[in-house]
Amino acid sequence: MGYRYIGSKEKLAPKLIAxxxxxxxxxxxxxxxxxxxxxxxxxxRREGFRVVASDVMTYSYHHLVVNLKLNHAPKFHGLVGIVGEGSDTYNRVLDYLNHIHPISGFFTKEYSPGGNPLAGCRPRMYFTTANASKIDAIRQTIKSWYEHKLINDVEHSLLLHDLIMSANNIANIAGTYGHYLSHFVQRATDSISLVPCAFEEDDNIEGHEIRRGYAEELAPQLTADVCYIDPPYIKRQYAANYHILETLAREDDPDAIGESGLRPWRDQYSDFCSKVKIRNAFDLIIRQIKCNNIFISYSEDGLLPIEDLLCFLQQYGNVELSKIRYKRFRSNNSSKGLELTEYLIYLLKV
Ligand SMILES: C[S@@+](CC[C@H](N)C(=O)[O-])C[C@H]1O[C@@H](n2cnc3c(N)ncnc32)[C@H](O)[C@@H]1O
Structure with missing residues (x-):
């Protein structure tokens, strides 16, 4: 199973690129x-562009490393002594992690029914106890390999990417990590298993740049022919809705707060999720970025009505709007319709 991510443009990509x-x-x-x-x-990348990619979330950074920097499995030389020699070290590394002895650590304590949350609330049910303790063992091993320099930066990102993808497959949630479900769904009772990544095999892996941080702050450092901006369009903060993926990506054991066990996430708060702050956030980016061709995705469900957004953007140059009908992101219990209009705004800065 893939990644259910609010606003993902996986399916829209061909139209946007066209x-x-x-x-x-x-x-x-x-x-x-x-x-x-x-x-x-x-x-x-597939279409041959050089890509400069960024996001405020750490999990995004690891996905980007895999998506932009790899066209085959890295060699994992440093782990040969642990997983054995041969041509297919990556698969043996995953096999090693898949058969690792479970331990009771942070995920077991905070996110499984066998746990005992520090916040004093009832045990949470994001993962079965068996899966949470497997995740604990896997994350501890990856972290230790990295700290002992047995894996390099790219190998580290790949293993964290694989762990995030596999944790997503068996998470007991209805789309996001805002809350867990009160009964384990069938999918969540499967055993977690790291699945080998299917690498793109093209040669376009040189020269891409990957950054982590607020777009408003990175903008003055970025230059390109085209800038594509796909901001959050609703109030739901990504840092709160994907907090568990962020914890996997950051490899820390943060305070897990309240019933939902959210990590402290204000350091990744997005101004794009606030009707009051969104204009200032756009302004900082559009004024400072060294790029005149700006494409912005926005949705019919967006915080700002599309007319308001177009009117606001006209101060920077010429604005054109295209509309695409699109399948709506829905949590399992959502009552909204299946389709919505996705907007693509082209702003030619003058
Ligand atoms: C609609 S999603 C982008 C989805 C992406 N195009 C895809 O296909 O997966 C919006 C993204 O903006 C990021 N974000 C929100 N505010 C940000 C900011 N101020 N600076 C950088 N990234 C931000 C979120 O972490 C989230 O990943």
Missing amino acids: EIRQKCPTARTVIDLMAGTGLFSLAL
Whole structure:
């Protein structure tokens, strides 16, 4: 199973890229400023673009490393002494992690029914106790390998990417990690298993840049022919809704607060989720980024009505709007309709 991510552009990517090519036929370098899952960056890479990708979330960074920097499995030389020699070390590394002895650690304590949350609330049910203790053992091993320099930066990102993807497959949630379900669904009772990543095999892996941080702060440092901005469009903060993935990516044991066990997430708060702050956030980016061709995705469900957003953007240059009908992101219990209109705004800065 893939990644259910609010606002993912995996399926829309071909249409978005066609629009970019049509408006900017000579463009070579594209900034994917709020890259999320990194799947739009991957689509750009496939199409031969040089990509500059960023996001405020750490899990996004690891996905981007895999999506932009790898076209085959890394060698994992440092682990040969642990997993044995042979041509297929990556698979043996995953096999080793898949058969690791479970331990009772942070995930077991905070996110499984066998735990005992520090906050004093009833045990949470994001993962079965068996899966949480397997996750504890896997994350501890990856962290220790990295600290002991047995794996390099790219290998580290790949293993964290694999762990995040596999944890997603068996998480007991209805779409996001805002809360867990009160009964384990069938999928969540399967044993967690790291699955080998299917690498893109093309040669376009040189020259891409990956950054971590607020777009508003990174903007002055970024230059490209085209900038694609895919901001949050609703109030739900990514840092709160994907807190467990962030904890896997950061490899820490934060305070797990309240019934839901959220990590402290204000350091990754997004101004794009606030009707009051969103204009200032756009302004900081559009004024400072060294790029004149700016494409912005927005949704019919967005905090700002599309007319207001278009009117606001007109102060920076010429604005054009295209509309795409699209399958709506829905939590399992959502009552909203199946389709919505996705907007793509082309702003030519003057
Ligand atoms: C709609 S999602 C992008 C989805 C992405 N295009 C994909 O296909 O996966 C919005 C992303 O913006 C990021 N984000 C929100 N505010 C941000 C900010 N101020 N600076 C950088 N990233 C931000 C979130 O972490 C989230 O990943």
